[in-house]
Amino acid sequence: LKRYGDKWQERTDRFSLLLSFFFVVLLVLFFYLSKIDRDITNYNVYRHELDQMRILNDKFDTFFYRTYRFIDYDETERLEKQFEAHLDALNVRNVADEFGEDVLKQLHSIEREYARKKAALEDFKTLNARVTNSIHYLYDLRKTLEKKLLVSTDIKILVDNIFFSISQILMDIPFDEARLKKELDTLQKCCAEETLLTYFLQHSRQLLKDTDRIQKIKTDVSHIPLAVSLEHLLSVLYKDYMKHRKEQKLIAVLLIVFAFVILALLIYSYRRIRRNTRELEAFRFAIEKSDNAIVITNPEREIVYVNEAFEEKSGYSKEEVMGKNPNIMKSGLMSDAFYAEMNATLA
Amino acid sequence: MWQRSVWLLGICTLLYAGAVRPLPASLDVDMKKAALGKALFFDPILSRDNTISCATCHDLQNGGDDGLRFSYGIKGAEGVINAPTVYNAVFNFRQFWDGRAKDLKEQVYGPIENPVEMGESLPHVVKKLKANSRYRSLFDRLYSDGVTAENLADAIAEYEKTLITPDAPFDRYLKGDQNAISKQAKEGYRLFREKGCIICHNGQNVGGNLYNKFGIYKDANSTNLGRYNVTKREEDKYLFRVPSLRNVALTAPYMHDGRIKTLHEAVVLMTQYQLGRFMAPEEIDAIVAFLKSLTGRVPPTAERSP
Numbered sequence: 001l002k003r004y005g006d007k008w009q010e011r012t013d014r015f016s017l018l019l020s021f022f023f024v025v026l027l028v029l030f031f032y033l034s035k036i037d038r039d040i041t042n043y044n045v046y047r048h049e050l051d052q053m054r055i056l057n058d059k060f061d062t063f064f065y066r067t068y069r070f071i072d073y074d075e076t077e078r079l080e081k082q083f084e085a086h087l088d089a090l091n092v093r094n095v096a097d098e099f100g101e102d103v104l105k106q107l108h109s110i111e112r113e114y115a116r117k118k119a120a121l122e123d124f125k126t127l128n129a130r131v132t133n134s135i136h137y138l139y140d141l142r143k144t145l146e147k148k149l150l151v152s153t154d155i156k157i158l159v160d161n162i163f164f165s166i167s168q169i170l171m172d173i174p175f176d177e178a179r180l181k182k183e184l185d186t187l188q189k190c191c192a193e194e195t196l197l198t199y200f201l202q203h204s205r206q207l208l209k210d211t212d213r214i215q216k217i218k219t220d221v222s223h224i225p226l227a228v229s230l231e232h233l234l235s236v237l238y239k240d241y242m243k244h245r246k247e248q249k250l251i252a253v254l255l256i257v258f259a260f261v262i263l264a265l266l267i268y269s270y271r272r273i274r275r276n277t278r279e280l281e282a283f284r285f286a287i288e289k290s291d292n293a294i295v296i297t298n299p300e301r302e303i304v305y306v307n308e309a310f311e312e313k314s315g316y317s318k319e320e321v322m323g324k325n326p327n328i329m330k331s332g333l334m335s336d337a338f339y340a341e342m343n344a345t346l347a
Numbered sequence: 348m349w350q351r352s353v354w355l356l357g358i359c360t361l362l363y364a365g366a367v368r369p370l371p372a373s374l375d376v377d378m379k380k381a382a383l384g385k386a387l388f389f390d391p392i393l394s395r396d397n398t399i400s401c402a403t404c405h406d407l408q409n410g411g412d413d414g415l416r417f418s419y420g421i422k423g424a425e426g427v428i429n430a431p432t433v434y435n436a437v438f439n440f441r442q443f444w445d446g447r448a449k450d451l452k453e454q455v456y457g458p459i460e461n462p463v464e465m466g467e468s469l470p471h472v473v474k475k476l477k478a479n480s481r482y483r484s485l486f487d488r489l490y491s492d493g494v495t496a497e498n499l500a501d502a503i504a505e506y507e508k509t510l511i512t513p514d515a516p517f518d519r520y521l522k523g524d525q526n527a528i529s530k531q532a533k534e535g536y537r538l539f540r541e542k543g544c545i546i547c548h549n550g551q552n553v554g555g556n557l558y559n560k561f562g563i564y565k566d567a568n569s570t571n572l573g574r575y576n577v578t579k580r581e582e583d584k585y586l587f588r589v590p591s592l593r594n595v596a597l598t599a600p601y602m603h604d605g606r607i608k609t610l611h612e613a614v615v616l617m618t619q620y621q622l623g624r625f626m627a628p629e630e631i632d633a634i635v636a637f638l639k640s641l642t643g644r645v646p647p648t649a650e651r652s653p
Contacts, residue, residue, distance in 0.1 A: 072366050073557045074550030077440045125557040126586065133543040137624055140541075195625065202564055202623055213582075 008276045015269045022262045029255045036248045042098050043241045047234065049086045053110075054230045056083045060117060061227075064124060064218050067211075068135055068170055073125055080118060087111060099240060106233045113226040120221045127210045127217070134207040138166060141200050148196065155197075158187050162204055169211055180208070301325050366540075368551040369518035370593070370643065374437065376508045383485050384506025385648060387499065392475055392482075394465035396421050401458070401503070405433040407649035410597025411510065416605030424463040428571065429605035432598050434643075435591055437508050439555035444603045446558060446588045447577045451504035456496070469496040512594055512643025520640070528640040535637025538630050543622050547589045553641060555591035558583075561603065564623030571603060596639045610635050 059079050063071065087110075095104045145159055162183050168175035184204055191197040287294050293310035297303050303321045311317055321328070387393065391400040404418040405411050411432035418430045428444055436442065442454035458464040459472060476482045476494045486494040489502070517536070519527035528536075539545055548554040558574055561567045562585060574586035587603050600606070601613040614634050618626045626634075 070366070070546060070549075072549050073440075074368075074552075077556055122558060123582070126559050129547045129557060129559055130563060133546045133622060136543050136546070137622065140624075199624060206564070206623070 005280070008273065008280060011269060011273045011276060015266065015273055018262060018266050018269060022259065022266060025255065025259045025262060029252070029259060032248075032252060032255060036252065039241075039244060039248070042093075043237060045093070046090065046099070046237055049090050050230055050234050050237070053083060053086050054227065054234075056086070057117075057226050057230060060121060061221075063121060064221055067124075067128055067214055067218075068131055069128075070132055071125070071128065073129075076121060076125065080121075083114065087114065099237065103233065103236065103240075106229065106236065110226065110229050110233065113224050113229055117221060117224050117226055120217050120224070124214065124217050124221075127214050131207055131210045131214065134203040134210070135166070135170065138163070138200065138203050138207070141196060141203070145196055145200065148194075155187070155191060158183055158190075159197075159200065162187065162200075166204065166207065169207070177208075295321075295326055297326060366545055366549045367517075367521065367553055369521050370435065370438070370511055370513040370515070370551055372513045374508045374511065377505055380489055380502050380505040381509050381648065382506075383489060384502035384504070386482075386485075387503050388506055389651065392479070393459055393467060393472055394421050395467045395471075399465050401433070402651075404430040404458075404464075407433070407510070407645070407651075410434070410594050412598050414599065416600050418464070420461070420464040421466045424466075426461075426463050429600065429603055431590060432594060433507060434510050434512050435552055435555075435593050437511065438550075438552035439588065439591060440557070441588060444571075444587050444590075445574045445577050451507050452497075452500045455500035455503045472496070472499065506648070509646055509648040511646060515593065515641050515643035517637070517640040518643070529636060531633050531636040532640045533637075535633035535635070535640075538626075538634050539637055542618070542624065542626060542630070542634075544617070544634070547621070548592050552591040553593055554589045557589055558586045559589050559621070561585050561587050562620045565620045567620050569604065573603070592638055593641050593643060596642050610638060614638070 056079055060076075060083075063076060090107060095107055142159070142163060146156075162180065165175050165180040165183070184201060187197065188201055287307050290307060291309050293313045294305075294307045295303055295310060296305035302323050303326060304323075306316075306318055306321055314321075388401045388405075391397045391403070393400060399421055404413045406413055411434035412430045416429060417426045419425055431444065436454075437451055440446075442448035442451060443457065448454040448457060456469065459467050460469065473494055473496055476486070476499065483494060486498060486502075490498040492498065516527045517532070520533075539548075547557065547559055550556045561569055561573065567585065569585050572584050574583040575581075577583075595601075595613075596610060599610065599613075600608050601610070602616070607613045607616055611631060614631050615626075618624055618631070
């Protein structure tokens with residue numbers, strides 16, 4: 001009986017241990033899954049912000065293609081504010097912690113490239129407003145000049161030629177700059193007294209100067225690798241994300257497998273305990289109904305169980321003897337040797 | 348909800364794609380902070396000798412500037428630049444004539460620390476405000492960190508967001524009221540577009556969204572180097588923020604150095620120095636009539652009473 005009891009004790013202990021272990025594994029799994037969730041959210045936020053920045057960067061580029069066009073400059077400002085809001089959204093987050101120092105560095109270089117682009121756009125706005133005004137006015141002037149210059153064909157041809165070259169500039173068709181400059185000089189010499197022609201000259205020269213600078217700005221802007229940087233950062237994040245996803249998936253699956261193994265062990269253990277318990281139940285029944293008086297004590301010699309036969313034979317009720325030392329029943333009928341043996345057995 | 352407002356915005360942009368757009372009736376403002384900002388705006392406590400407030404040079408009942416060529420600071424010191432109006436400043440892409448402040452908040456520190464304006468130091472202003480129990484309790488209620496230079500700027504900037512002048516006759520005209528402006532003003536707007544003014548003065552603030560050189564076609568002999576002072580780039584010499592033309596009829600004298608006394612002269616100067624063209628006197632008159640239709644409604648928050 002004692003052997004069975006010990007086994008039962010051992011098995012329930014192992015069961016509780018397994019159970020607590022199971023809970024620990026579940027808890028770890030839960031926290032790991034929420035970490036994965038946080039990582040995914042972080043990645044999504046970054047990807048979203050960077051995607052938006054890429055779109056805005058493309059929109060900035062379209063401004064540089066709108067040379068000689070009227071632009072409502074509120075629009076550039078609105079886009080800049082949006083871009084900066086996305087940058088800020090990334091900056092308030094702890095990039096270094098979430099994705100490492102390298103990503104932080106890349107983000108800083110994106111910031112610098114954006115600042116350069118913004119400055120270039122500012123210069124572009126200033127010059128574009130001027131060239132747009134010049135072209136606008138040159139067209140306006142031509143109407144008036146046509147009427148005024150009907151008499152002098154030479155000047156009319158000269159003006160027409162200059163106007164044609166300017167149209168080439170507008171269409172980005174390569175034009176003969178030296179010839180245009182020569183024509184402008186010729187025009188200057190022959191008609192300094194005509195105010196409208198002076199305006200015409202002034203605007204043509206200013207236009208040449210400004211378009212030149214605009215071309216320089218455009219070249220500079222094409223060398224700002226903002227689009228590449230954004231794309232690069234996105235792909236770095238993506239690769240990093242995929243790598244982590246793979247690792248995390250593996251770890252999560254392992255944790256789940258582990259949990260299942262423990263669960264199987266738990267079920268196995270539970271079944272063994274149940275079998276054990278059944279056997280003990282049978283013993284209990286046998287003891288209960290035994291004709292021999294049976295007393296069970298704990299190591300402190302306190303009675304924890306007596307069977308029915310004991311009650312009948314000793315005259316003590318169960319309630320009376322529970323928790324008492326069996327020596328209350330010492331009657332003197334038995335030899336001391338008997339008691340010594342009994343105590344030894346109980347021990 | 349969000350998508351719908353974007354959609355509406357798109358519609359509005361399409362409707363008003365005509366380069367000059369009406370001002371919104373109001374902006375999203377924290378009214379409690381704005382009230383504190385208003386108290387500060389009118390309080391000379393911000394200056395070294397407690398004589399000059401923001402309102403000294405930005406008279407809200409007279410166009411939001413002081414009507415002087417240059418403003419006077421503490422101890423009668425004369426400034427070196429014409430005070431721009433505070434009205435609709437929130438719509439400008441940068442603040443100050445040379446654009447050295449990126450927004451209203453950043454702008455606030457400028458006049459306080461300028462020796463010929465308020466001549467004060469930020470730590471000292473903070474100390475004075477902390478010593479004032481009314482300000483201290485107001486700041487403590489609105490800001491978790493109480494009185495700081497940044498919160499001071501934030502409150503004033505918040506108040507300045509209320510200083511917008513919507514509902515100008517021209518805005519009503521843009522929204523469809525054909526009788527809101529005179530025939531001459533309509534003619535003026537046509538000329539404004541056809542003569543090229545609109546190339547720089549566009550958007551909802553009719554300007555204030557780019558820099559350009561003062562004196563493109565004629566040397567303007569400006570002593571102030573403008574944006575060059577900030578960037579030190581040769582190409583930024585004499586570049587100034589193109590000012591908004593809203594309420595321009597109320598903000599004489601004109602140009603960054605206040606060299607021009609009347610609107611008529613200002614338009615003439617613009618045609619010669621900026622557009623490089625000639626305009627007939629009646630065309631100038633029409634443009635002036637158009638510019639006068641840009642005077643908006645003074646907001647209720649501009650009243651001096653608390």
